[in-house]
Amino acid sequence: MVSGSSVLSEIAAVLEPQGIFVRGVVSFHDGNGPSLSYGSCARTVVLLGNIGGSIWRSFDHWRTSDQGPDPLDTWSRVAIDRVAGALGATALYPSDQPWQPFQRWATQAEGLAPSPLGILIHPRFGLWHGYRGALAFAEDLGAAPVESTGHPCTHCIEKPCLATCPAGALAPTGFAVNPCRSYLDSDGGRATCMANGCAARNACPVGADFRYSAEQLRFHMAAL
Ligand code: B12
Ligand code: SF4
Ligand code: SF4
Structure with missing residues (x-):
């Protein structure tokens, strides 16, 4: 039996020092979850992202001038793939095609709503946050109920x-x-x-x- 809170603590322990935070958890009970790397559908997606400039120091320290067109995506993959491997999860990324519905998941996980810019606004962080990836699990890790925070x-x-x-x-x-x-x-x-x-x-x-x-x-x- 996988304990949701211990999985979330493990993710946070590895990723928070790099400025990547658990931004919310979405449960799927109807086969509508994204596909896992080994075939079946996910029952839980853990959203991962930055709050304000939280990732910048770690990313800026890591990057060099020859990392191709999307160094932030590469940095995110290095960090998140490692956690996915350790936990037996499937890593998903916002820039990968076909696009996964990161914003729809965020509205479910955090109760956020879109701003006129198209990006979701957070009551505390405003427009200064984003999603670096997600971890998809076969198990139901138990999403906490989302309280309405207002738009x-x-x-x-x-x-x-x-x-x-x-x-x-x-x-x-x-x-x-x-x-x-x-x-x-x-x-x-x-x-x-x-x-x-x-x-x-x-x-x-x-x-x-x-x-x-x-x-x-x-x-x-x-x-x-
Ligand atoms: C394509 C795309 C764009 C296109 C939008 C084209 C269009 N008119 O749809 C372009 C290149 C213009 C764009 C721009 C930006 N984007 Co963009 N984009 C995406 C991407 C890769 C796919 C969106 C999508 O179609 N998803 C597929 C559908 C199925 O998912 P969905 O969640 O159900 O769909 C939602 C979106 O389509 C959204 N939507 C509808 N119309 C528009 C228009 C815009 C401009 C945006 C951003 C979203 C949006 O509403 C849907 C329902 O929730 C997502 C990542 C992702 N995987 O979602 C990032 C994403 C939405 N973008 C993001 C950001 C931050 C930006 C920019 C601010 C980039 C920047 N400068 O930093 C700008 C915002 C525009 C501006 N005024 O500056 C963030 C938003 C984070 C948040 N707080 O919500 C995302 C989630 C990427 C991330 N890594 O976090 N983006
Ligand atoms: S809260 Fe910010 S994003 Fe929303 S309408 Fe006002 S200025 Fe625009
Ligand atoms: S980057 Fe923002 S302010 Fe500038 S033209 Fe585009 S939407 Fe308008």
Whole structure:
């Protein structure tokens, strides 16, 4: 019998020193879990991610200049594959095709809701968090019930994110990729969002203490 709390403690003991946190647990009782590496469907997915700039020091210390186009993905795999191997879990990654529904899992595990940017907003961390991977298990590790934490955007009357985007890529109806892309590829875009991070994300007042450093913001924009 696998104990959910001891598995979560083991994961945290290895990954938290690198800034990767257990962000939530999703249970599947209906065969809707992702496929495990040896065939059957997962009954539990443990979501792993960063809170604010938690991963940056460890990643920045690890990286060198010749690690290919996605060094953060490679760093995440090195850390998470090791834990998956030790626990007999299947590691899943947000950039792998076919895309696994990381955001849907996060809404189930943490009760989060999308912001106008398309990314999920957390009541404490704001827009400054993300998912580095997940561990899928054949066993039911027992997800804790999710308490509703409220959705910050509902109470944000002025919605500065919508007014700030210089490309007009954000509307109450959603995020338009093409105007954003074209702007980022212009001189104006290179001098603003590419240099300082997405202006709309920076304008959000929620979780300002968890904002990424200027160096991390530039890294993510270049990767985008
Ligand atoms: C494709 C993709 C994009 C595309 C979106 C194209 C589009 N219009 O759909 C592009 C390249 C534009 C993009 C941009 C960004 N993305 Co993106 N993206 C993804 C990716 C790889 C797949 C999304 C998907 O289709 N999933 C498949 C479906 C089945 O999963 P789902 O959970 O059920 O689907 C949800 C999403 O599709 C979401 N959604 C719908 N429309 C849009 C639009 C945008 C812009 C986003 C981000 C999500 C989104 O709503 C669905 C229901 O929950 C995910 C990783 C993943 N595996 O989910 C990251 C992911 C969603 N992205 C993420 C981030 C952080 C970003 C950026 C901020 C990148 C950056 N600069 O750091 C930007 C945000 C845009 C901005 N204004 O700056 C994070 C979000 C974390 C969070 N807090 O929610 C994710 C989860 C990756 C991660 N490692 O954590 N992204
Ligand atoms: S500025 Fe307001 S509406 Fe926009 S993401 Fe932040 S809380 Fe939500
Ligand atoms: S990166 Fe710049 S152009 Fe793209 S959505 Fe953010 S503010 Fe708008």
